[in-house]
Amino acid sequence: MLHRFTGATALLSALEHALPQPDQLCGPFSASVALAAVLDDDIPDITAIAVASGSTIWPGEFHAARPPGSPRITDGWDALSTSESIEAAGTSAAGLAAGIEAATGNRVLVVSIAQPGASEVSLLLTRLADARFRFGVLANVHTGGLTEFDWNVGHFVTIWGFDAAEDTAAIGDTYRELGSRTMPPGCRTVPVAALAAAMSERGLLLMVNSGDQHAAEHLVCSLNLRSRSWSV
Template sequence: MSGPVRAFPGAEALVRVHAASLPQPDQLAGPFVARLLVAALSPLPAPTVAAFAHAAGTRVRPGDDVASRPPGAPADADYLQGLPVAADDEPSGTPVAGLGRAVEEFSGESLAAVPAAGDWTGDRLVGLLGAVTGDGPVGVLASLATGELGAAAPAVADLDAGARPGPDWSVAHVVALWGRRDGPAGPLLAVADTYPQLGSPDLGPGLHLQPADRVAAALGHGGGIVLVGPDRRRAALAGAVEAAGLSSRWWDGPDRPQAP
């Protein structure tokens, strides 16, 4: 695709589906991104975000929480009807392993969802993404803490000059990574976010660039990434994760990022 970003193989389809799908429903960032990946990479039609939430085991919070959305994003709670509500003593959100199961189920088992967790650094993240995207289309779901990211709005020229304002908000969140740009201030990763308000002037609604080291720091709060590719590449994707010094395991703990 045109512009300042070198898109990962298959990312053109992801960006098209993303533009037609914004915004995410409240509390369903994880199911929203999982649906994007299936719609972009699978020959089967992707079901609704609510179907992904049910399949992944989402439990929602009762009531509205304005802080769970970025500034300017309106409430959109229609999808929450019929989803299980978290009890007072259990976490809300969507388990990432559940998102992986939903991706595989709704792709007719044509896609594999391979987790990557561990000690994240910018070099390790960039190296892993380069290794897995060199052999064909691979989607990347990232479960992270937005408080470590920069603001979405800066232009590419400002990022190249070293501008690092932000963050826009501070929650546990899920996004897709879809490309890379190598600039004078270091590698930038392209993010497909779940709200149109989080977009840069160069890329458009819901699309922005983040320094790789900031994305790595955001993953370091108990998060990780899920690589989504053809099932025949499952072992190769898992091997690339281990070769990068990370672990191909699902994560789930007290600080598990919850999809807002």
């Protein structure tokens, strides 16, 4: 049975209202959505997080940046710097972690977890399902093999639930086209093994209220996870 994490209802409502993401801003989009599980009010919007994260955009059309058939949206681009290349456009994991903290006035802090394996992800999600603190989880993945589309980019999604019996994670993606008809808009379940493989050079960002930083760090340490950022 799928277990919804604490705050999932607010997160899913925020996701439905926000879909789809502005081009090249999957990180700030997913962060703003996931913050609905952590904060009750004054949640920074996508542009505020993108600015604080140092996100950059490539202004030319680049169809491969989106799943086939997805719309091109440039909301918030006027507030951001231009990248020197499409490869360098977007938001780094370290930049996003710092941007989340800055945009929330340090009300929310981020614990980075690099390259977790499938068993580690399953154990972490199991423990988070029983956590006594509020949290949001972002997964930084490579989309190849994680969707039914021929779409291969670096990407951020939210994780909002876990089915221990099936060993699957419920994710909120950034386009309606990537969701399942049987789930909330933009959402689907994926095998944890596939999710971990998609994070092989990347990882997770665990967002918590500043007062719960010690509890979150203790959890990560107790599972022998690598608490550091990554660059791909």
